[in-house]
Amino acid sequence: MSSDIVTRELQQPITVVEYLYRRLHEVGVRSVHGVPGDYNLLALDYLPKCGLEWVGNCNELNAGYAADGYARVKGISAMITTFGVGELSAINAMAGAYSEFVPIVHIVGQPHTASQRDGMLLHHTLGNGNYNVFADMSEQVSCSVARLNDPLNAATLIDNAIRECWVQSRPVYIGLPTDMVLKKVEGKRLETPLDLNRKPNDPEKEEYVVNLVLRLLHEAKNPVILVDACAIRHRVLEEVHDLVQKSGLPTFVAPMGKGAVNETHPNYGGVYAGDGSNAGVREIVEGSDLILSIGAIKSDFNTAGFTYRIGQLNTIDFHSYLVRVRYSEYPGINMKGVLRKVIDRMGDLNVGKIPHVSNKLPKSEIDSKDQNITHAWLWPTVGQWLRENDIFITETGTANFGAWETRFPKGVTAINQILWGSIGYSVGACHGAALAAEDLKSNQRTVLFVGDGSFQLTAQEVSTMLRKKLKPIIFVICNDGYTIERYIHGWDASYNDIQPWKFVDIPAAFGGKAGEYQTHQIKTRKALLDLFANEDFSSNKCLQFVELYMPRDDAPLSLKSTAEASEKRNQSA
Known part of the structure; x- marks a missing residue:
């Protein structure tokens, strides 16, 4: 024809x-x-x-x-x-x-x-x-x-x-x-608009799973909720919020699930990542007799080197394609419908202790006279500076692991690439996220923390940000190369070194005009605190570009333990 x-x-x-x-x-x-x-x-x-x-x-x-x-x-x-x-x-x-x-x-x-x-x-x-x-x-x-x-x-x-x-x-x-x-x-x-809804669960099968989940919930002495990335990706955050609110249960997030839960909520207890967990979290999660695990992605970096110590016998896994209750799987049952019915019929539950998470500095950092910007000092300080509804982007490496120690204000969107881990990802993602915020006319700040080595892979995208008149706040962590790789292997190896750049010259080199950007070189804690206190910097009036100097041999504790586990796996027979 x-x-x-x-x-x-x-x-x-x-x-x-x-x-x-x-x-x-x-x-x-x-x-x-x-x-x-x-x-x-x-x-x-x-x-x-x-x-x-x-x-x-x-x-x-x-x-x-x-x-x-x-x-x-x-x-x-x-x-x-x-x-x-x-x-x-x-x-x-x-x-x-x-x-x-x-x-x-x-x-x-x-x-x-x-x-x-x-x-x-x-x-x-x-x-x-x-x-x-x-x-x-x-x-x-x-x-x-x-x-x-x-x-x-x-x-x-x-x-x-x-x-x-x-x-x-x-x-x-x-x-x-x-x-x-x-x-x-x-x-x-x-x-006729596209039908974007998932196929409904089989009613009889869904009802069976809901009743099973409710029975185990009511039998549990100290149940907890653990939220991960697929709760965000498969659009069940409304159900997660209602579950947290109505149940009163201690609620934790995996690193890839940062931002899925309102971290100012009294039920929020911090990040669980095995040995990389926030203080006091591992003992509560691993001591629980029932974990409601929502949207889990149990990759190596998301579990601090597979150091999860939670058994399937005490876990109910909710996914977009199945629900797994202990060792029994129910394929074709989407978590959205199950969670909603569990919330509606829940009733009173046994509620255990919830750790208090804050952006308070560790005592060692409060008492320190050192002006070097360490990771132990930086990330709680960043948490104090972040604002509601910020878009917070961290690069694979020190920034990503450091963010685990930051308690977010309400409504923060966290963007990272913990599973795929392609270095340089965050610079392009920063551009896309800032543009999306512009399209939404939401007036959200877009904040990026990226290492100096990772930034060099995709630096050109700052040029596009300037051309599109976007206004992200970009921190380039200058710590002399690929720190995460150094901790895994080759501490002084030349392959983990980079050519130092004059990062503050980047916006000008890409044709940025006066008033379209500001640059800052920060080498001390006082200088960073002064910068954070500057409203002209903290409001998104133009693109802000910061050279942030940190010691070469410093890293978050969670990165150190994960890197050690990664090196052992790479070298195992």
């Missing part, structure tokens, strides 16, 4: 690209990240017509990181790259989003379908006529792949991909050949 005949049969013809963009707009996307290339240029022309703004990043890897940060604040994001060279540059970021359950729609501009069919020797190919190889690579880190090679099924494939992206909270891949951009599809479909 010819495309002309198909078009005449459509009630409301609309181009494939406009259909795709209007669906993205429908689910909340307003800014689209990426890098232009000849196979996506025509598609980029249609963004403004559909209410979307092109970002334009310095490279595709940064674009992927930025899309990740945007999605963690906004709920979903989109990125456009070109075939081959562009999409492969982004695939590391997509893998990180896949592993950490971040929903990104990755659109790839592809060569003309006739060129693909004929196996033409085009640029950006491997020269072997295989035009599926790159999509096949991305299929391993995508929950859905849509190849828009035919207008007859293009709209259906788009709808399915975006729905799966939202529901599974993972990246999807959409291949858009150049000749498909302006092909027509049925626009009337847009009158």
